[in-house]
Amino acid sequence: MDAAEFRRRGREMVDYVADYLENIEQRPVYPDVEPGYLRSLIPTEAPLEPDNYDDIIKDVERIIMPGVTHWQSPYFFAYFPAASSYPAMLADMLCGAIGCIGFSWAASPACTELETVMLDWLGKMLKLPEHFIAGTHGHGGGVIQSTASEATLMSLLAARCKAVRRVQETNPERLEAEVLSKLVAYSSEQFCATLGTTSSCAFDHITELGPICNEENMWMHIDAAYAGSAFICPEFRPLLNGIEFADSFNFNPHKWLLINFDCSTMWVKKRQDIIGAFKVEPLYLKHENQESGRHWQIPLGRRFRSLKMWFVFRLYGIEGLQAHIRKQVVLAKEFESLVRADKRFEICAEVVMGLVCFRLKGSNELNQLLLKRITESRTIHLVPCQLSGLFVLRFAVCSRVTDSGHVQHAWRQITQLSCEE
Amino acid sequence: MDAAEFRRRGREMVDYVADYLENIEQRPVYPDVEPGYLRSLIPTEAPLEPDNYDDIIKDVERIIMPGVTHWQSPYFFAYFPAASSYPAMLADMLCGAIGCIGFSWAASPACTELETVMLDWLGKMLKLPEHFIAGTHGHGGGVIQSTASEATLMSLLAARCKAVRRVQETNPERLEAEVLSKLVAYSSEQFCATLGTTSSCAFDHITELGPICNEENMWMHIDAAYAGSAFICPEFRPLLNGIEFADSFNFNPHKWLLINFDCSTMWVKKRQDIIGAFKVEPLYLKHENQESGRHWQIPLGRRFRSLKMWFVFRLYGIEGLQAHIRKQVVLAKEFESLVRADKRFEICAEVVMGLVCFRLKGSNELNQLLLKRITESRTIHLVPCQLSGLFVLRFAVCSRVTDSGHVQHAWRQITQLSCEE
Structure with a gap:
């Protein structure tokens, strides 16, 4: 691949990236694959001669995307955020070029x-x-x-x-x-x-x-x-x-x-x-x-990772970054209010930032079952934690584009999947 | 920055990357800056409000590039190669998007x-x-x-x-x-x-x-x-x-x-x-x-680093990767021959792959002086090593685009800068 082809393929990739992120909520946030799914879709050895680029991009949708947990989806509430922004991605391209x-x-x-x-x-x-x-x-x-x-x-x-x-x-x-x-x-x-x-x-x-x-x-x-x-x-x-x-x-x-x-x-x-x-x-x-x-x-x-910091700090400004933090904390508080308003649930730790720890009042098994249903629904994604022996669900506001609509939708999902002992 | 602006800025960055790599040999391979040069060119604090994107790109040329050692330049013969290819960069963009x-x-x-x-x-x-x-x-x-x-x-x-x-x-x-x-x-x-x-x-x-x-x-x-x-x-x-x-x-x-x-x-x-x-x-x-x-x-x-491997293996094929290795070894052998043909110099270690260890016959000080002149010329870049107490120059074929012309040019530079005791 020479510079001319990179210009063409690079533009296509920029569009692929923008399309992926603009439409990410249409993908199931958690993949429906079993361990080993990928090996069966891929040759056992590298090709001797070059493959066709278009085939590779088709394989991204055919082989890779079905097995991706979409961390940047606004319905991803698991673990903690994996930061992502367009300025950081641009800086990363520059970092790769300088090499x-x-x-x-x-x-x-x-x-x-x-x-x-x-x-x-x-x-x-x-x-x-x-x-x-x-x-x-x-x-x-x-x-x-x-x-x-x-x-x-x-x-x-x-x-x-x-x-x-x-x-x-x-x-x-x-x-x-x-x-x-x-x-x-x-x-x-x-x-x-x-x-x-x-x-x-x-x-x-x-x-x-x-x-x-x-x-x-x-x-x-x-x-x-x-x-x-x-x-x-x-x-x-x-x-x-x-x-x-x-x-x-x-x-x-x-x-x-x-x-x-x-x-x-x-x-x-x-x-x-x-x-x-x-x-x-x-x-x-x-x-x-x-x-x-x-x-x-x-x-x-x-x-050259500091390029990412430089681009992000300059293109958001301190106030832009503060706004991002505050928005996610407000969304966590909104979720906390929804939980507190439902007598079947309890909040398990003070909500200080963008994480809400909550559970159904009742046994650990009950909460494990709820989480299993949530995971299998693939419409939202959460992981658990253990607090003082209790099995607790973690709701972390993660994606840059999560808003109130996504939080409300998540709560509807959770309550619909909730069961009683 | 939203997806629409990313599409525009991403295309510009793809072109910047391609321009940078296509014209890299016109830049001095080793920078002419003193420690602390950058701090004086940059504000002491992050901006409160967003900066203008075009200003940042101007600053890449004004602030960053003058302090870059251009590892991807065909005149870079220091350390060992830092691998770089367009397919890997495309995969890295995808990796950043999936996040x-x-x-x-x-x-x-x-x-x-x-x-x-x-x-x-x-x-x-x-x-x-x-x-x-x-x-x-x-x-x-x-x-x-x-x-x-x-x-x-x-x-x-x-x-x-x-x-x-x-x-x-x-x-x-x-x-x-x-x-x-x-x-x-x-x-x-x-x-x-x-x-x-x-x-x-x-x-x-x-x-x-x-x-x-x-x-x-x-x-x-x-x-x-x-x-x-x-x-x-x-x-x-x-x-x-x-x-x-x-x-x-x-x-x-x-x-x-x-x-x-x-x-x-x-x-x-x-x-x-x-x-x-x-x-x-x-x-x-x-x-x-x-x-x-x-x-x-x-x-x-x-x-998601394996994406880079997948893109590179498929777009080069095993034969393409072998050709890359062999080309660089041939270039090292070409440089070795040039050294051996000049009685003032000696080869200091068997040339097995893409690295040639050589020196002027004579004192360590003589070779240190030669390297100092090479570094200050900024047209090629090498680093030394120590072998059995001797100060030795390392010539490593590094850039993907290094060819015979660059090796011949490097040797002319080295011989012109050589001195006698």
Whole structure:
């Protein structure tokens, strides 16, 4: 495929993408396939000679789409949102074309530098303490990780490295393995200090945990994977109070801030802690401006992901992003009201953001049966969680285009499928 | 931005991408900027209200492009290739539109299943032993990781978990921490058993290492990040002999197989080893077809990356991909001949694939000076490596569009910039 054909096929793909997203609610949100469905539709080996492009596009509808769970459908209320917006997709096209691998400053200065500045922009939108902002004279800064799991693992490894060093400074004779075997990591059921858990969007009291961690010289990492995006709204920002005690913090703009996956943003109080833990310096990565490079993550290679942040922040503006968050919270409150107005149901956790945890009053089996019916209806999609032993349904407002009509429709579906014991 | 505007802006972006790649050799391959250049060109905070789209596109040329190292330029001979092709970019657009997060089978069956089948296709292209192929009745299979670093870390963690279990099976009273402190990982200078090192594309003798690992019941992981793609050519496949001894194996199609970053493919001999090490099962991830899900990686969320493999394999065909590999190897051999014909220079490592390690006969300082001049010329881009204490220049054929003219031009540049002691 040459540039001329790419121009033609690229335009067709742009239209396919726009058509898909404009008409997505006409597709069943949850697929009607059994495990292994795809293997039977596809050859067992790659073709020796090129296939025809039109056949591939036909196969997208024939083979792929029947097995897709449509996360961008306004009837998708499962898990948490997977952010998606047109500006982010445009930036991703540009990222693919540049095709640089930003593992050092020299590997593409714009890639490293735009990331640093975008993390500052976002940090300021969240009103993070100044020590997290690289552009100030502090010692911290931000980095894009792929996922919250990686950010958490990074913070664990950095904390471990720092603890070993501290012990060895005063006890140089102690072996690393010996020190390691004595280290302790404290976590909750959800692992680290969490703002907005996946199950119920619950919040740890970081203003209570933080001072203890600081007094005891423990690394404190805070994960706000879903809820973090909401902190750009002043009315939600108090939930982040206590962040000043944290050594590291992350959340996922790829969940709720309209920046397509993957983009998990992480900040550290002291750059040196994290740089020291991951320094890799073979000669082929050395360059004149070595100090501007950053090895703050497990992967060596990295895409030019900050382009997505730049496009989205500029094309929505802070107010546009705040409006998106607020609209989804209002929709969750609307759903909560519907649940509360029906005596057969109960709300199982405070509705703080875009997630409503609810259930039929009655046994777990009753609720499992309801969810099974919902899943099989394929018109809306939800997943469950477990809260204090109870089987609970999660209703997360996910799609960028979900509106009141979709929420009302979802509630009608749920009540129609409800049964009694 | 609505669908209608996306159609317009998407077409413009397709043209921008095609223009960029068609005219890339007119841009200096290495940027002329100093660390911090970008921060001064950009506001210190995100805008409150949306910016104008046309201004953003102007800023791409004004702010971003001057700081880009153009990895896709035919004059880029640094590091290793960052794969790029139009079919992969089209598939990435589709991946962005679907926007699913494939962390379980139910989260998008097509995402999990196409990945399994594509890893089988690729495994068969490499003639991997049958136990690595999921579609046979073996116990293994493949998975897409983000990078080789993650694949290596995965194999370390799986090996560690397996070793601890083995010890505890016969000595149930031993504590995990105690067992862990006794474990040993053997590695070379390049870490694990490597086929095609980054410095010089050197090959470990896995037919010698393999039997020892098997006899001693040690997990053997093989990394062929760059060289792995070449094993689809029968003439290079013998270098993979010994793979039958390995417990896990990975290489990066995002380097040399025309599939845009990120796409690091990894196979394991026994699925159970890796599933057991990473099992995560909160209720919100449970579903009826749980056994079809796969947690074979550190991130929970994952993009629909197998679409890129599917588009590239079908639109190039195996023969098209082989032709790409062979063309780049021929170009490396052409460069090697040029070096060998000039008595001032020497070849520093056997040229097996697309990498030529060479230097001026003389001191390291002389070669450092040559590289400095090359870098400052900005017409071609190379990075160095260190081999047996010598400062060596690496010439890696990288861009999909590099041809003989570019190689000849590069050699003229290098000889013109060469100096004598």
